Amino acid sequence: MTGSAAPDVRRPSAAPPTSGVVPPGTASAGGAAGAGPPTPGAEPLALDRAAQDLLFRAARTADAFTDEPVTDAQVTAIHGLVRYGPTALNGQPLRILLLRSAAARARLLPHVSGGNRAKTAAAPLVAVLAADVDFHERLPELFPHRPRARDWLGDRAERAAQARFNATLQIGYLVVGVRAAGLAAGPMAGFDAAGVQREFFPDGRHEVLLLMNIGRPGPDARRDRLPRLHAREVITTL
């Protein structure tokens, strides 16, 4: 029912920071002090323009990074922000394995596809993102008003599907959080997930979902932004 509209792909690469819905310079309701009171109805987004640019409009997936390290303080700050994103039953199944040492990086690279290997070797930080299939063990603490919630998830296959889905939502929040720290994320699906799982998660309770390079984008990190679908190609109203 969607997807039948005529193709209408806009290319915002010509001027991404100013091609959006908010006229530049318009006062915004969610902005910092000094922006003045918002005009009701005049501003469809409450988020201020600088934040829109930082998180979405000017942010880009990076393939190359500077040598500047990503600190533990930055990672902790990113997590401290995005951990508030919602998950079903507040289950929070995402687990993050950071590869900092050369030895750890060397264990990963054989499982990464050829096209992703050099940039993964060079990135300041590489995160292996996985779902904890046994996340339900924590539900008595995380969802305390329903003490039986843990028992709802006795079926492993159903639980694994729920873990994957909610950990993936959390990866969406994490991409936003990395950008909130002024960094760029380089998510990569081109790797042997089963191999990475055997190498780093031999316990059998985790499913590896994605790799993500993280760092300050390098000067050659940006090619033209790829086209995005227009609202009328994606949204149907009944």
Add this chain to the structure above:
Amino acid sequence: MTGSAAPDVRRPSAAPPTSGVVPPGTASAGGAAGAGPPTPGAEPLALDRAAQDLLFRAARTADAFTDEPVTDAQVTAIHGLVRYGPTALNGQPLRILLLRSAAARARLLPHVSGGNRAKTAAAPLVAVLAADVDFHERLPELFPHRPRARDWLGDRAERAAQARFNATLQIGYLVVGVRAAGLAAGPMAGFDAAGVQREFFPDGRHEVLLLMNIGRPGPDARRDRLPRLHAREVITTL
């Protein structure tokens, strides 16, 4: 390898807007005019505090909403922001079905679990979020520098898994976008996905992933924030 640390669940509900990693009142690098120049190293997040609160720290999943409608202009603005979030091969498989009319809402409610039915009936707007399994048909436009990308996805089962994964990432971005509009999202997994799929997507090319109520949160929409896992329970470094 994760999850073995001693339980350490912090409860930020006492003071969510100020319990984070950034000292209140600290100048932020990504903030609006007037905040002054940032102090290098003093601020782990570039995103200003007001935006952090709007999107994550003060934002909450809502179960009740005011009567204020969610306009098409708001929905278009939200989509116009979050469509820049990254997806594999720039495939953008998420499709959004908005149920505005009473007749459309009535078709949904029989498939919604009892605990979610009343709030779904009352929400200003309900979105059915689905993955387009045949998203690869658009790849020649969306990923033009690799004209063969469409052919890489000939296997339907693999393609469906990729569609689900990337559409779920996009739902993560969408939650952030709804909040960026000053609205609250109420994501719901408690429904009969197969039934909703038959009712609204009989074409067989879409997989329904989630329902989401959207609106201005009502005065009774907030219970205490549920506890979140601490970084050291979620992040392992090698």
